[in-house]
Amino acid sequence: MSSTVITNIAALVTNDPSLGRASPGSGESESGGTSRTSALGLIQNAAVVIDGDRVAWTGESSKAPATDNRVDAGGRAVIPGFVDSHSHLVFAGDRTEEFNARMSGRGYSAGGIRTTVAATRAATDAELEANLVRYLTEALRQGSTTLETKSGYGLTVEDEARALRLASAHTDEVTYLGAHIVSPDYADDPAAYVALVTGEMLDACAPYARWIDVFCEKGAFDGDQARAILTAGRRKGLHPRVHANQLSYGPGVQLAVELDAASADHCTHLTDADVDALANSRTVATLLPGAEFSTRARWPDARRLLDAGVTVALSTDCNPGSSFTSSVPFCIALAVRDMGMTPDEAVWSATEGGARALRRTDIGRIAPGAYADLVVLDAPSHVHLAYRPGVPLVSQVWRRGVREV
Ligand SMILES: [Zn+2]
Numbered sequence: 101m102s103s104t105v106i107t108n109i110a111a112l113v114t115n116d117p118s119l120g121r122a123s124p125g126s127g128e129s130e131s132g133g134t135s136r137t138s139a140l141g142l143i144q145n146a147a148v149v150i151d152g153d154r155v156a157w158t159g160e161s162s163k164a165p166a167t168d169n170r171v172d173a174g175g176r177a178v179i180p181g182f183v184d185s186h187s188h189l190v191f192a193g194d195r196t197e198e199f200n201a202r203m204s205g206r207g208y209s210a211g212g213i214r215t216t217v218a219a220t221r222a223a224t225d226a227e228l229e230a231n232l233v234r235y236l237t238e239a240l241r242q243g244s245t246t247l248e249t250k251s252g253y254g255l256t257v258e259d260e261a262r263a264l265r266l267a268s269a270h271t272d273e274v275t276y277l278g279a280h281i282v283s284p285d286y287a288d289d290p291a292a293y294v295a296l297v298t299g300e301m302l303d304a305c306a307p308y309a310r311w312i313d314v315f316c317e318k319g320a321f322d323g324d325q326a327r328a329i330l331t332a333g334r335r336k337g338l339h340p341r342v343h344a345n346q347l348s349y350g351p352g353v354q355l356a357v358e359l360d361a362a363s364a365d366h367c368t369h370l371t372d373a374d375v376d377a378l379a380n381s382r383t384v385a386t387l388l389p390g391a392e393f394s395t396r397a398r399w400p401d402a403r404r405l406l407d408a409g410v411t412v413a414l415s416t417d418c419n420p421g422s423s424f425t426s427s428v429p430f431c432i433a434l435a436v437r438d439m440g441m442t443p444d445e446a447v448w449s450a451t452e453g454g455a456r457a458l459r460r461t462d463i464g465r466i467a468p469g470a471y472a473d474l475v476v477l478d479a480p481s482h483v484h485l486a487y488r489p490g491v492p493l494v495s496q497v498w499r500r501g502v503r504e505v
Contacts, residue, residue: 101152103167104501106178110480112146113179114158115452115465119143123483126444139452140444141465148178150472153500158466179447179482181245181473181499182428183454183464185273186365186386188419189235189249190228190263193219195420202395212421213253213281220253220263229266235418236270239426241505243494245473246454246463248273248415250313252280257301264308273458275311276302276338279329281320294325298332311362312338316352323351330359339459345369346391357381363413363457368392368400378410384457386413387449389434390423402449403440413453414446433489443483472501 111123119141147164149157157165198212220228232249239247249271251263260278267274278297286293302312312333316326320343330340340359344352346366353374356364364378365386378385387400405412414431417423425431432446441449455464462471476496477484484493497505 102169103149103151103156104169104171105147105149105164105167106171106173106476107147107161107164108175109146109148109161109173109178110144110175111177111482112143112148112158112466113177113447113451113482114141114143114467115139115180115448116141116158116467123444123481125483126442140448146178148466148474150498150501153472153502155466155468155470155472157468173476175480176495177477177479177481177484178466179475179477180451180464180466181475181497182243182450183246183458183460184239184244184415184418184426184428185248185363185413185454185457186388186415186417187239187247187249187426188252188277188417189232189247190251190267191216191220191253191420192223192227192231193420194424198421199394199424214284216253216420217255217284221256221259225262225266228263229269232266232270235426239416239418240497240499241494242427242429242492243475243497244426244428245475245497245499246273246458246460247271248275248311248458250275250277251305252277255280255283255285257296257304260301261304261308264305268308272310274309275313275341276305276309276333277313277315278302278305279314279321279326281315290325294321294328297329302332302336306333306336306338309338311341313341313343315343316350316355317343317347318350323355326352326355327359330355330361334359341365341457345374347397353377357383362459365415365417366391366400367405368398370401370404375405375408375410378405379408384411384413384453386415386457387435387439388415388417388423389431389439390425391417393434394423394425399438401440402435402445406441406445411453411456412441412445412449413457414449415454415457429485429493430490432485436486437489443486446486447482472498474498
């Protein structure tokens with residue numbers, strides 16, 4: 101194994117709370133503290149030492165130990181690779197017409213998923229895998245070094261298992277979402293579909309997945325159905341996460357907390373009791389502003405969650421229907437502009453926040469022992485991710501100690 105130092109880093113985001121430094125201008129004390137902005141653990145004039153696939157050392161450039169190789173960051177900023185903890189990348193077809201219609205004045209409903217289900221069932225394995233790899237590569241080029249992805253466009257035993265088998269060849273973070281919507285084949289008998297999702301389909305899918313998810317929403321699955329689905333998954337060793345409170349108020353968030361789900365995703369329509377439940381739990385609130393952008397919906401209130409002490413993650417929800425972006429930097433810019441997050445908070449939520457939403461401690465930070473997953477920005481500060489929206493600032497991506505971009 102060889103060692104490499106990346107040196108001459110103007111600003112290094114470590115997410116190592118022991119360093120406790122916030123960005124200049126963020127309003128946080130330079131001497132540290134316990135707030136989430138200080139949790140960014142910023143080091144100026146910094147270096148990172150990579151040994152094999154892990155981070156071995158971080159600190160000031162002048163104190164870096166000797167290594168085999170040396171890379172000069174040229175005064176750029178370095179941040180942890182983005183942890184995109186919510187995407188739907190096993191699909192075929194696209195929904196340009198639906199998007200165009202919606203942006204011409206028609207509302208969004210969960211039913212549009214059926215279009216993608218039909219296209220996905222009709223695709224060959226090779227077509228689905230090529231599409232998946234295309235979007236994983238696109239995400240990597242934009243700095244995402246970890247990506248969770250889900251099934252949910254097959255909705256038959258064979259098609260859901262196929263989606264998860266293909267996904268598991270490309271990522272460790274695979275989620276069984278047979279309960280995306282009630283399959284059109286069971287439109288007259290949703291209870292029979294829930295029985296399938298919790299029975300034969302679960303048996304076929306569990307070997308390929310780490311997580312189980314359900315779209316708990318009017319028009320999809322109600323609270324009782326969602327509880328039955330998630331608890332069945334748990335008995336098979338899958339851990340819960342929930343599409344919760346996206347389009348309306350409902351039981352999703354409370355159910356996620358009750359079942360110790362790793363994440364409640366969307367969290368757009370929350371009561372005070374929902375916010376309190378999240379604040380008093382280990383369940384992360386994963387916000388997906390690409391969905392609100394692409395459906396012209398009301399933004400989730402990140403400020404309210406952060407002020408209540410909720411752990412917040414930011415993710416793309418990349419899918420062909422309601423959020424066809426693989427760009428975490430775009431989501432950071434939206435979160436800062438429209439959801440009340442500071443730039444420091446948004447970058448933290450897209451890295452360490454995503455890691456927490458996947459219950460991982462080996463990614464999302466640049467600290468000794470963590471995987472050497474990091475992004476060199478073509479900018480002197482991570483703040484530029486929000487300050488320069490839409491500009492491709494990712495200039496290098498390192499994953500597991502190897503430069504990939
Ligand atoms: Zn989703």
